[in-house]
Amino acid sequence: METILAFVIGGLYAAGLYMLLRRSLVKLVIGLALLGQAANLLIFTLGRLLRGRPPLVPPDAAALAGSSADPVPQALILTAIVIGFGVHAFTIILIKRAYQTVDSDDLDDFRTTDQ
Amino acid sequence: MTLVMPILLPFLTGVAALLAWDRRPVQRALSVLGAAGLLGAGLALLASVWRAGVQTLPVGNWPAPFGITLSADLFSAIMVVLTGLIGLAVAVYSLGSVDPDRERFGYYPLLHILLMGVCGAFLTGDLFNLYVWFEVMLITSFVLMTLGGERTQLEGGVKYVALNLMASALFLAGVGVLYGVTGALNMADVAQRLRGVEQPGLVAAIALLFLVAFGIKAALFPLFFWLPASYHTPPVPVTALFSGLLTKVGVYALVRVFTQVFAHDLGAVQPLILVVAGLTMVTGVLGAVAQTEMRRLLSFHIVSQIGYLLMGLGLRTPLALAGTVFFMAHVILAKAALFLVSGIVHRLQGTSDLKKLGGLYRTQPVLTVLFLLPALSLAGLPPLSGFFAKLALVRAGLEAGEFAVVAVALGVSMLTLFSMTKIWNEAFWKPSPEEDGTTAGRCPTVLWLPLGLLAALTVVLGLAAGPLFALSLRAAEQLIRG
Numbered sequence: 001m002e003t004i005l006a007f008v009i010g011g012l013y014a015a016g017l018y019m020l021l022r023r024s025l026v027k028l029v030i031g032l033a034l035l036g037q038a039a040n041l042l043i044f045t046l047g048r049l050l051r052g053r054p055p056l057v058p059p060d061a062a063a064l065a066g067s068s069a070d071p072v073p074q075a076l077i078l079t080a081i082v083i084g085f086g087v088h089a090f091t092i093i094l095i096k097r098a099y100q101t102v103d104s105d106d107l108d109d110f111r112t113t114d115q
Numbered sequence: 116m117t118l119v120m121p122i123l124l125p126f127l128t129g130v131a132a133l134l135a136w137d138r139r140p141v142q143r144a145l146s147v148l149g150a151a152g153l154l155g156a157g158l159a160l161l162a163s164v165w166r167a168g169v170q171t172l173p174v175g176n177w178p179a180p181f182g183i184t185l186s187a188d189l190f191s192a193i194m195v196v197l198t199g200l201i202g203l204a205v206a207v208y209s210l211g212s213v214d215p216d217r218e219r220f221g222y223y224p225l226l227h228i229l230l231m232g233v234c235g236a237f238l239t240g241d242l243f244n245l246y247v248w249f250e251v252m253l254i255t256s257f258v259l260m261t262l263g264g265e266r267t268q269l270e271g272g273v274k275y276v277a278l279n280l281m282a283s284a285l286f287l288a289g290v291g292v293l294y295g296v297t298g299a300l301n302m303a304d305v306a307q308r309l310r311g312v313e314q315p316g317l318v319a320a321i322a323l324l325f326l327v328a329f330g331i332k333a334a335l336f337p338l339f340f341w342l343p344a345s346y347h348t349p350p351v352p353v354t355a356l357f358s359g360l361l362t363k364v365g366v367y368a369l370v371r372v373f374t375q376v377f378a379h380d381l382g383a384v385q386p387l388i389l390v391v392a393g394l395t396m397v398t399g400v401l402g403a404v405a406q407t408e409m410r411r412l413l414s415f416h417i418v419s420q421i422g423y424l425l426m427g428l429g430l431r432t433p434l435a436l437a438g439t440v441f442f443m444a445h446v447i448l449a450k451a452a453l454f455l456v457s458g459i460v461h462r463l464q465g466t467s468d469l470k471k472l473g474g475l476y477r478t479q480p481v482l483t484v485l486f487l488l489p490a491l492s493l494a495g496l497p498p499l500s501g502f503f504a505k506l507a508l509v510r511a512g513l514e515a516g517e518f519a520v521v522a523v524a525l526g527v528s529m530l531t532l533f534s535m536t537k538i539w540n541e542a543f544w545k546p547s548p549e550e551d552g553t554t555a556g557r558c559p560t561v562l563w564l565p566l567g568l569l570a571a572l573t574v575v576l577g578l579a580a581g582p583l584f585a586l587s588l589r590a591a592e593q594l595i596r597g
Contacts, residue, residue, distance in 0.1 A: 046294065101264065
């Protein structure tokens, strides 16, 4: 499972970077979203993948016995997803306004502040 | 309680200002009061850290390695005080320079939520929590940057948003990998567990992830291009706030992570930091020399000064880190003051293009003095604050035998002086290109007060360098001892 996820994460990073390198504003946002998702999956995978071992202390024991799934990475990812949702919503509105104002989707036309 | 106040106060101010959405006078009063309160809270925190040592607070009473910890050492406390100072200066300056339309669309609430994010980043002792505070800070800064929707703002905003989001994704990945390796997020805990990790390559890779992520936020060479492309586009108080605080949060995070989390020897990463520091200084100042628009010139200077801050981290001796802490205070105050000057110049003459400016020396003697103080301080002339900050860094560099970076630091100082004289010659000294030579507008007092405060502080920082440097030295020792 880790191997498959490793390839998925690598693919997401590669696709995200490729999209960032395009000139289109829309692709820029897609690239940023992909990078965010890749990071989330990375945290998920690094938190060790375990099936059917919830981190719950049984009623007759005082502590967890043996290894169990780590809930922390999932809490981190949940937080990161929520933050990413807000940030990407803002970014999409921003590129819509930028597109309306500059009248172009091409990042090469966004140079007036660079000179 | 003193530990939560710098986060709580701006939050409450922001919420109260949101509730008073339709009443601009109330918002304006709240904003100034809240910023003054934040400064007070910062000073109280500094006093209690000075007396009682490092303060920690387990949020929600979860004990340290499990819950999120807030912690303040002297460095954090100093940064919170500086945040309060800049917050107050900007809040007052905004009263006279932000247009009613921006005020109507939530300028003041955003300002205070931004301050909350900055203080949160300074006070957290947890890496993932640091990420969350960074995002709080980023999303408000995105809106502040683009509020108003002018074409330049949107263009600059796209670059600013894209690069910062990418940095956040890298930071998040770094935190994730670090958690995977150590199973901890609390900074002190991570540092302890990293000592037992037997894979130097992996640790160095994580360190590099953090270096790149924070490097983008701090605008290090070669990751700084978003800064001069975007910082000059929003209104002047926003630029002053960003230049004073946002890139410095990036540097703060670098210092924190590279002294306390990666506390051991990092092999090749350590010399890399020094090389990057030197290159950042040089490219920043060369970019500044080539500019003819005042705010763009100053934006490039931010980059150059970041190099000095990084130099202290690269040397990583107590003296060098004390230099970084002192330089931080100096550059935050001087830089914000210079941006406020550029705002007043723009107000008086209707442009900040150096070619069209002139004659301010004759008509605006007070402004001239208020420009010269932070400008000469930035260039490092005694007895102003920049001199002592650079002296400490240079001495630390000589003691460590890193002569190349010392030479670069001194050379860049000369070029800084040169580009400051350029503003002086063009805007103040040469006769005005306009025939009548009179100034176009007048400035309300609320613009002068914060500038006066910041300029006076750069002098105070220089005159009281002894005790303040002792404070920085103690902060640096805390950083190194962990």
